[in-house]
Amino acid sequence: MTAFQILLPAFVASLILTGIHAYLGVHVVERGVIFVDLSLAQIAALGLTVAYLVGYDIHTSHQAYLFSLGFTFIGAAIFAFTRTHRKTRIPQEAIIGIVYAVSAAVAILMMSKATQETEHLKEMLVGNILSVSWYEIGKTAVMYSLIGLFHFVFRRRFLLISLDEPEAERQGVNVRFWDLLFYMSFGFVVTSSVAIAGVLLVFCFLIVPSVAAMLFSERLGIRLAIGWTMGAIVSAGGVALSFVLDLPTGATIVATFGAALLLVGVYRVVARGPATV
């Protein structure tokens, strides 16, 4: 078995994750809800914990998956309906943080009262991109294509709300309804991605390409192109580095993303000066 065979699944999985997350990242950064994915992932984990304690096998049973999806949708509903506007001064990030902390704590409380063995539960919830299987990759590719198609069809509404919410309201768009759809599809993606790649890596795929692209352009198409290119190159580099230096793959890709953003940022300042475009 060659290095190429070992690393190929991790790299292909990275490409699929980059594809959807670099796009969703544009929305997330524009809305200023940076930590929403961590929060939704935590709710999904709480859902799985509940499923586990009720007695489902969290790897094989469909009920367990439905539990985590159900909890994610509850989270999506919370975020859609607590959208606070400028009238109250409570930022959306506050709600996101509260949901994160409370669902993490509730999961700990439930495990402490469980009668089953909970030793491995934590690691079962968090995937390792190195051990992703081709079956998972195929399944994820199909699911994310459908979500991508859904967002493509309704792109005008989703983008309008993310980029210019007052204008969306003026046009009579039902912002809460579309927000619910956005967070539901987002939660669906994040839950699946975390199971494959772990929380840290998913966060990076979501935020870093989108932030790097914002350094260079305000046009959506260009931003997406930059984000996807960066995601693909950094994933390949990170996967290769993790092999050459024999380091845990997920964490190496995350660190590579950090280094790449730094390089891109320095280039941006040196090449064009600090003035905005």
Added chain:
Amino acid sequence: MKTTKTLAATLLLVGLAIPAQAKLRVVTSLQDLASIAEAVGGDRVETSALARGYQDPHFVDAKPSFILKLSRADLLIVAGLELEIGYLPPLIDQSRNEKIHPGNAGYLDASTGCDILQKPTQVVTRAMGDVHPYGNPHYWTDPENGRVIARTIAARLAEVDPSGKAAFDSNLAAFEARLTAKEREWDAKMAPFAGARIVTFHESWPNFAKRFKLEIVGTVEPKPGIPPSPTHTLEIINLIANEKVGVILVEPYFDRKTPDYIAEKTGCTVVTFYPSVGGIPEINDYFGVFDHDVDAFVKAMIGKGTR
């Protein structure tokens, strides 16, 4: 050494396969199992372990070299009892090495034939906390189980490599003789403390306690990974005072905050207990684990009396 490794990795990156070697390639999950396999296999095997001795064996972050090692392995030896369930099964699948799949000759569960404690079918005698579905996976902390593991490995090596049977048998005899001598030494050192009551951080020492006639009266962790509640901590503090517990045993990878706090309130001693080879560089083989832990225990208990 390091340069060679990097070089080899770089070569592989370009897609070159490592040339075949005559030695049997044995991969183990724990360094303890690698140490025993090395003693039994001698120069006919080449062993390497996945988890390092200073890592919590339940939580190991997989690296690309793991899959590479597994893909080239002739024999995979695991502790079993779900100890490796968090990381190993997908890696075995990924390695595409039919030989080491569970059920095949290249897969060996070292717990076979060992004295496994806390099985649900067994009568649970003391308040030993929650019950693991297959029994406690930290069984190698009893040197007699080490002997069983060595015999199991010798038998399996002879199956995979029949021409080496004589060598494996004589290596096994030498290992067992050394183990018997060492056990006498450890037993003598531990004898004055027979019946001593101890508290451990995690459920990892029932086999050690049984072997050396210690009584585990409680664990600092109410459940693995769950921070102790105030009630539980208070219970442990009272237990230590009432039962005259002298030491709390803590593995190096656990947080010492709560044990240190309890020790401060009760005057007992927190002892770092290494469950595995490689926990510190001085512990470089299976015997070293007991050499270190027995001495650390004796040192902490001196002047505390047995009860």
